[in-house]
Structure formats: C-alpha cells, structure tokens
Amino acid sequence: xxTIQITAxxxxxxxxxxxxxIKAGEVLLKIGYVGFCGSDLNTFRSANPLARYPVVPGxxxxxxxxxxxxxxxxxxxxxxxxxxxxxxxxxxxxxCLNDRPNACEFNQTLGVQRNGAMAAxxxxxxxxxxxxxxxxxxxxxxxxxMSVGFHAVDRARVKDTDRVMxxxxxxxxxxxxxxxxxxxxxxxxxDLDEQKLSxxxxxxARETINSSKEDVRARIMEISGQRGADVVIEAVGRPETxxxxxxxxxxxxxxxxxxxxxxxxxxxxxxxxxxxxxIRGSRNALPADFRAVIAYLRERRCPVDKLISGIFAPGEAExxxxxxxSNPGKVFRYLIRFGS
Numbered sequence: 001x002x003t004i005q006i007t008a009x010x011x012x013x014x015x016x017x018x019x020x021x022i023k024a025g026e027v028l029l030k031i032g033y034v035g036f037c038g039s040d041l042n043t044f045r046s047a048n049p050l051a052r053y054p055v056v057p058g059x060x061x062x063x064x065x066x067x068x069x070x071x072x073x074x075x076x077x078x079x080x081x082x083x084x085x086x087x088x089x090x091x092x093x094x095x096c097l098n099d100r101p102n103a104c105e106f107n108q109t110l111g112v113q114r115n116g117a118m119a120a121x122x123x124x125x126x127x128x129x130x131x132x133x134x135x136x137x138x139x140x141x142x143x144x145x146m147s148v149g150f151h152a153v154d155r156a157r158v159k160d161t162d163r164v165m166x167x168x169x170x171x172x173x174x175x176x177x178x179x180x181x182x183x184x185x186x187x188x189x190x191d192l193d194e195q196k197l198s199x200x201x202x203x204x205a206r207e208t209i210n211s212s213k214e215d216v217r218a219r220i221m222e223i224s225g226q227r228g229a230d231v232v233i234e235a236v237g238r239p240e241t242x243x244x245x246x247x248x249x250x251x252x253x254x255x256x257x258x259x260x261x262x263x264x265x266x267x268x269x270x271x272x273x274x275x276x277x278x279i280r281g282s283r284n285a286l287p288a289d290f291r292a293v294i295a296y297l298r299e300r301r302c303p304v305d306k307l308i309s310g311i312f313a314p315g316e317a318e319x320x321x322x323x324x325x326s327n328p329g330k331v332f333r334y335l336i337r338f339g340s
Contacts, residue, residue: 001120004317004336007054009046012318019121026123027076028067029084031338032137033311034117035060036320037145038170041328043112044321047262050112058118058336059086059110062141065131072126080131083140084117084124086110087284102151102284109284118317120338130287132294139297139304141335142171146293147285148258149175149235153183154289155282156231156256160184163224165248166205167216168235169196171307171333172258176233178203178296185231188223190216190244193329199306211244220248229253233282239265246271254278311335 003017022028040057042048061084068076088108089101096104110116132140149172158164164180166173169191180187181204188207189200197208209219220229228250234241237259245255246267255277272279296302309331312320320334 004118029063033062033141034058056115057111058116062137145171146175147289151285152282153179162230165229173235
C-alpha cells in the first residue's frame with residue numbers, strides 16, 4: 001500500500017508498505033484524508049525535537065471502517081465514517097491517574113513519536129476510534145485539530161461573562177474561538193493575517209486585532225474598558241505572543257498556553273504575582289472534546305471549505321510541505337487524499 005514517509009529533514013518519499021493485519025481489539029481503517037499539522041511541518045523542517053526519522057506523518061484522520069476484529073463492540077461497523085484519537089496513554093502516570101490521559105507523561109502521538117496515518121490503511125485500538133456518518137470523511141479529518149482548541153477553552157473555564165482573547169487564528173486557535181463563542185463569551189481574535197482574522201470573525205470573534213499593525217495591549221485595554229482580557233489563550237508558541245498573553249490578561253485573569261515555544265522565554269514575573277494569574281498549559285484533547293467538535297460540525301454552521309487551503313495526492317506531499325514552509329501564515333490546513 002502507498003505510504004508517505006518523512007525520511008530526513010526536507011525529504012518526503014512515497015513508499016510501498018504491507019497492508020496492516022487486524023489484531024484482537026483493533027479496527028482496520030481505510031484512509032480517506034489526513035491533514036498536515038504544525039508538528040508535521042516542524043518534522044519536515046527539522047524543528048520538532050520529539051520526531052524521529054523516518055516517520056510516517058499524520059494524525060488528523062478522516063477514514064472509513066474497513067473491518068473490525070471479532071471482539072470489537074458492535075457499535076463499530078464496517079462502512080462507518082471515522083476519525084481517531086491519536087494520543088497514547090500509559091494508564092499509570094500521574095496524568096492518567098488524574099483522569100487526564102491527554103497529558104500522559106509517556107504519550108506517543110501518531111505521526112510524531114510513532115508512525116502516523118498517511119497510508120492507505122491503518123489499524124487502531126477500537127477505543128481510539130470515533131464515528132459519525134453525518135459528517136463526510138473529509139470533514140472528519142478536521143476534528144482533531146479543532147478539538148485541541150476546544151480543550152483549551154475547557155482548561156480556561158470560559159463562561160458567558162468572559163472576555164476571551166485568542167492569540168493565533170490557525171486551526172487550533174479557530175477551535176478555541178468557536179468554543180468560547182458557543183459558550184457566550186465575547187471573543188477577541190489576534191493574528192498577523194487579515195484573511196485569518198476575517199474567518200475568525202465569521203466563526204464568532206466579536207473584535208479582531210491585527211498584531212502587525214496595532215498595539216495589542218492598547219487595543220485590548222480599549223475594548224475592555226482598561227481592564228484587560230479575563231481569559232487569554234495563546235495558540236502560536238512565540239516568545240512575543242507568550243509575553244503578550246501575560247500583558248493582556250486582567251488582574252486575576254486566566255492564561256492558557258497551547259503553542260510550543262522553540263526557545264527559552266524571559267518574563268517579568270512580578271505580573272504573575274501582582275495579577276494573581278491562573279496560568280495553565282493545554283495539551284492535546286480528551287474524547288469529550290472530540291465529541292463536542294463532531295456535534296458542532298454536524299450543525300453545518302461552520303464554513304468548512306474555508307478551513308481547507310489545499311488537497312493533495314500522496315505523491316504531492318513533499319511539494320505541499322515545501323509550499324507551506326515557504327508561507328506558513330497563509331495556510332489553515334492541507335489535506336492529503338488517499339484513494340479516489
């Protein structure tokens with residue numbers, strides 16, 4: 001079967017691999033679409049410290065159930081549209097014992113620490129498979145990245161009286177904007193790109209701030225009556241956006257970081273204390289977040305086509321990554337389409 005591998009930084013190969021054999025407790029999935037995410041791009045650019053080479057990338061999955069092992073529960077049946085919770089959990093570390101397996105100390109995400117889904121077929125434990133036949137196979141590939149933003153809103157305990165600033169309007173940031181807006185919060189979106197800000201407004205942001213043209217802190221103070229944001233969700237992973245999140249938060253506000261910074265960041269920590277901030281990380285997503293995204297997409301209110309920047313054949317994977325790498329700010333999601 002056709003399989004995409006990142007064999008070295010900057011090098012992608014389309015290889016032939018054996019079709020996987022289904023084992024007890026597993027589901028065989030015929031892959032329809034897989035999204036490239038930031039971790040895949042960083043693996044391609046040699047900027048992902050967790051990746052190993054060669055690796056099959058991809059964990060944003062839209063598939064059809066091809067077959068199930070005899071011991072798989074009856075609610076999973078061949079022909080169903082499916083996606084996958086791509087994170088592993090050990091069941092024994094502190095995170096797992098605290099019912100937060102998304103933050104498992106020994107997590108191995110598909111396409112990062114272990115081979116992913118950019119192949120014609122994959123097998124997965126049945127517990128990791130989520131289905132919904134009201135969504136297309138293509139749209140199922142958008143569930144995982146959006147769920148990461150949904151999870152961050154849960155981590156921030158967003159409520160309807162909050163002003164929520166989301167820094168970064170890629171797929172994950174848009175997920176946070178959507179869920180915060182669903183909860184009735186007043187959402188302020190921040191990005192460098194006008195197209196992304198326009199889509200953020202369409203998805204529920206009340207105000208937008210172009211950080212390449214405006215002073216973000218001055219604008220949020222203007223919007224909030226000199227109070228600041230009750231919640232700031234950082235979905236970029238840059239030193240300047242990490243510091244902006246702290247600066248923009250109100251006294252006793254909540255700050256949630258999703259983005260991975262690639263370098264050390266210096267903070268004036270007096271504001272951690274003076275503002276008595278709640279500062280949290282947000283990693284991956286829980287099954288409940290996946291289900292919430294599926295329920296949202298089923299409402300058909302999301303302009304899904306605008307979230308997809310391009311669809312490529314497997315043989316075009318390297319070209320897609322090169323194109324994204326040359327202009328990362330203009331891409332929401334690139335999908336690789338397997339099959340017809």
